[in-house]
Structure formats: C-alpha cells, structure tokens
Amino acid sequence: MAKIHELDTPVVLIDIDRVEVNLKRAQDYADANGVKLRPHIKTHKLPQFAKRQMELGAIGITCQKIGEAEVMVDAGLRDILLPYNFLGEPKLKRLLALAKRAALKVTADSITTIDGYSRTFSESGITLPVLVECDTGGARAGVQTPEEALALARYINASDGLRFAGLMTYPAKGATAQANAWLARATVLLREAGLAPEIVSTGGTPDLWHSGENGAATEYRPGTYIYLDRFQVHEGVGGFEDCALSVLATVVSRPTNTRAILDAGSKTLTSDTLGLQGFGRIVEYPDAVIASLSEEHGTVDLTRSTAKPRVGDMVRIIPNHACPVSNLFDEVTLVRGDDVVGTVPVAARGKVA
Amino acid sequence: MAKIHELDTPVVLIDIDRVEVNLKRAQDYADANGVKLRPHIKTHKLPQFAKRQMELGAIGITCQKIGEAEVMVDAGLRDILLPYNFLGEPKLKRLLALAKRAALKVTADSITTIDGYSRTFSESGITLPVLVECDTGGARAGVQTPEEALALARYINASDGLRFAGLMTYPAKGATAQANAWLARATVLLREAGLAPEIVSTGGTPDLWHSGENGAATEYRPGTYIYLDRFQVHEGVGGFEDCALSVLATVVSRPTNTRAILDAGSKTLTSDTLGLQGFGRIVEYPDAVIASLSEEHGTVDLTRSTAKPRVGDMVRIIPNHACPVSNLFDEVTLVRGDDVVGTVPVAARGKVA
Incomplete structure (x- = not known):
C-alpha cells in the first residue's frame, strides 16, 4: 500500500475515518434533536459520500447547480433540493429533463423565475415543488418580508405545473435567531392563509450544533461538516484534529531564513x-503563516516559527475553505492515517451551470 | 449559428478577433524592439492559442507545471520553459519522460533542487538546461544575490546531466528597473566567470510595453496579454475594449432596488x-459594483448605477484576473461579436502538479 509521502504534490487528501466520524456525529445530533438533515454536496462533490450521508439517515441531498444534480442523479440519488432561482431556456430544459428522473425541489424569489418554471412544467405532467427563498438577513437572494413570501406562495399555487412547497433561507452568520424569527412569522402568515409550508429549510455548518433550536425549520442543509476547515475551526464547530480534508504540498524554495515557498498557491x-x-x-508548522498566494506559489512567513522546513519537505495544509478546494481538483486521494486507500474523481467538480 | 444570448450561463466567452489583435500587437511590438516572446500559457491553457502564438513569432512557450507542459507537448509544442523548482521522485520521473519528447528548460534556486535534477538526468543521455531563479524584488522564490546566482550556476555546470542555461526572474510589480539592474549585475559576474547566460528571462504583462527597455533580458514571458482583464486595464496595459475574455452571467434575483444577484460567484x-x-x-452596468461573492452567487450593489438590470437579463463581466477563471472552466466558448463560433475544452485546466 502506498504512503502519502510517496504522492506527487500538491494533492488533496481525504481522511476517510474522519469523514465517517464527522458524518455520524452530525447525524446522531440530528436524530437526538429531531432535525432532518439534507446535506449540501457542494463541499465534497462526490456521489459516494452523498450515498453515505443518505445511508446514515439524511432525508435527501442539496445541490446548488443543475450540473451537480445531474451527476448525483446519474449516481442513483433521487431526492434533491436545488435552492436556486433557475432562469433561461437552456437551464429550464435541463431542469425538466432531470425532474423526470428524480424528485427535485427548487426555489424562487420572483415572479419572473416562477413564470419560467410554470412555462416549463405546465404541460409536462410533472408538478414541480417550489420553495420561496427568504432573505432573513443574509443580504443575498430572497424576498425581503414574510408578506412577500405569502404573495409568492399564492402565485406559485396559482401557476400551472407548480406547487408551493415551503420556505428556504441561508441565514446570516451569527443571526440564526433573527432568521428563525423571520421564518416563524412567515409560517404563521402562511398557515393563516391555508398555505402551511411543508418544508422550511435552513442551514450552514457554523450553526449545526444549534440546529435543534431552530423552531420554525423542518430541514437543515449543512455542507462543510463532512470535512471541516480552518474557518469552521475558527467558528468553534470542531478542532483541527477533526478536519478531514488537507492539501499535501512540498516546500520548493527557502529563499531566506524567514520565507518558505510551497507548491500550493491560489490554484490549489x-x-x-x-x-x-x-x-x-x-499542520506541522502551526506558527508559520501562509502570507500570500500567487497561482502556483504559496509564500510562507516563518518569522514566528522556530521550526523551519527544508526544501523538499512535505507539509499538510488545512485550507481556510474546503468547498472551493474540492472544486479545483479533478480527483482526491482517500487516506487512512499515512496510508493511501485510493483515488476518486470529483464527479460534480466544475459544474458551474 | 447560435447567438451568445442563447447560451446557458455562467459561461466563459473568448472573443477570437480580440485574441488575434492582442497577440499580433504584442508580437509586432516585440519584433520592433528586439524582444523574444515566450508566452506563458497559464492564461489560456489552450493548445490552439499556444500554436497561434508560435506561428506569430514566439520562440517557445512557458508552462508553470509539468501537467500543463504534458498537455502542450501532446499537442505538438516542442520548446518549453518551466520556471519552477521541481522536487520529489514522482515529479522528476515525469520531467524526465517529458524531456525525451521536447526541449525543456527548468529553473532552480537551491542545491537540493539541482541535486534532484542531476540524480534524475545523469544517466539519461539528456542534458537538462537549468536556469537559476533570481529574487529581484518580488519576494517569492529565487536566490537573493547575484553572487548566489553565480555559485548555483557553477554548481549546475559541475552536476552530471545538467547545463547552466541562464537566469529567470518574475519582477516585482513596478520594479522592472530594479530587476533589470539585478540581472545586469549578475550577468557581469557570470561573464567574468566564463559563464555568460544564454537566456535571461523576465516577464509579466503589466510591463510588456516596456520590455524593449530590459537591457539584460533576452526573453520575455507575458501571459495575460492574450485576454487582458480588469487588473491589466487598471495597470494601463489596454482598455476594456481590448479584453477578450468575459463571463456571461444571468441576473437571477433583484431582491431590493439596489441589489442584484448574478449566477456567477467565486466558483466562476x-x-x-x-x-x-x-x-x-x-460591461452593461459599469457603475454597478460586484461587491461580494459566495460560491454560486455574485452580489451586485446598484446604488451608483442609474440603469438597473431585471431578473433574467444577461450581463457580461470582465473578471479581475483572467488566468484563474480559465482554470475553473472545463470548456470556453469562442465568439465573434454576438455569434458563437465554437466550444473548446480547456485542455491544460486543473493541472496542479
């Protein structure tokens, strides 16, 4: 069996034992707290991990793009929430084709988006479930008030080929309580109008361990919890020892006593x-700072690190954000400790549309 | 013939007429000023454009990674500078295999790197040309003084299987004069030692139009000049009308009067x-600001834009940096005006190692 130090660098290592622990820990918490998990696959983009999430008890998965969902349906996944406004004929055609093969749910925050869905599905024989996206403080997409959510819910139910299925939000960081209050208000309004939401979906790994307190929500969409990363450790979701994704890199230059150059830059x-x-x-030099990146070079400031790596040494890096790293690599290497277990193509990588 | 507004978004558009103008303009300048161009393919990652650069008069190409060079050699390119310290047995094996198929030149800034090259090539029957990488102010890799450059040049020539071939630097932004002075001093030292450098390679699109003034340099490695981007326009290299790469995106949400959401985020x-x-x-809303990105959403601040896009409108974006955008897409769409001319796989995309 190959060892990781025999690999060509840079390479993404996935510690499969840590993956299993991270997935189980979250599912156990969800089960104990009555939370339904619908994991977001954007972090791993791997059908095998999506299937494992389902085996452990997830009620379905979340994909951000139709291209990602196409890969997951090809792999046998069948219940997918796509929390996005899809527009344009090419994309709507793909959505309809995919809806013939799997139970899809989409979102909308405008009449234009809803009209596109209706035009596409009205004569298909399929009723598309549509959730209303709500801006509960994240300042991204979404309707601005519960009243608008109600108006769009009515509009969806009045549109051929569509069915109002609930509410979806991505809460602002640190504003889960605010998001929950928003969703609770909207739920009351909808119920009074006879449109009780079947699904109220919220999410985000940073607040995963508080998802049991989300009164109004019925589903939770964590993504990064499978791997964790430096940001999630910073947010207190876990420790560095819980991080399952790392980048193995080589020190390619030591131009000065306080500077090292890695073969991992912004392209990695x-x-x-x-x-x-x-x-x-x-990992091996926690006091070193990856101070700047160009595409193929990482410049490390060793000023505060008494230990200094030599040219040719390999190091492991916990990236700030695991998800976009998965998106940069055609394949990842599965490891157990220092043993290489296998290589897997990142099947849903680069699915931008 | 399809029109660009019929495309699924987000998609990368390459205006092939502008590519041709940009390539010719640079080659004409180089010819008129006695500069040898060795374009860096990291910007486009497309064999067809590398070949076009050669047809127009480039003396060879530059690749940053062996994986990129493998793609270019497969496509018929035969003279490649790899300005990088390559380390580790897997990579050195690939370097040797590729050196049997093309004229490669590599760089080194340490004895460890040189020893690896020598160990790999000493019994191969191939003499590998090695340039010394010089840190002339860029604070990345490279020897710190002309004296160190001389010492490594001697070391290279004393190593089996290797030949000292010259100097390479990536100059600090706005410090071309400083880089040239450094290279001139090193060249004098080397000449006095009987080791006159055959190649002195410098580069960077920002200073392309001053490359004729680089006294000590013999070769220039521009990359982004083929497409240009928002940064190069900011640096005065050209205007927005010269930018050949753009991202076509769709407005997927208009949650407020001053906010638009694009289907182009950091993954695009x-x-x-x-x-x-x-x-x-x-392009269509020059006073709008793409204020923040998440992976699949671009949040646009319309406060200063009197014109406001509607949901479903398509817009064209000139990215800050064209090179990493090329690296995110499996394929790019070639266009001429509003006509779609074809689609090309980005063959050297994702070649991290």
Missing part, C-alpha cells in the same frame, strides 16, 4: 480568506 | 481581487 488553496489572516494552517 | 470569477475594489466589471 483558492484566494478565499473567509475573513481569516493567512490562507490555511500548516 | 474566483476570489482574486488583485487589490481592486469589487470582483469584476459588468
């Missing part, structure tokens, strides 16, 4: 800081 | 700001 680690200082944590 | 535009405000320029 991405430029996402998520507000953190530095671009990842070097 | 990357998180690279290159120091600029915002994540790209919207």
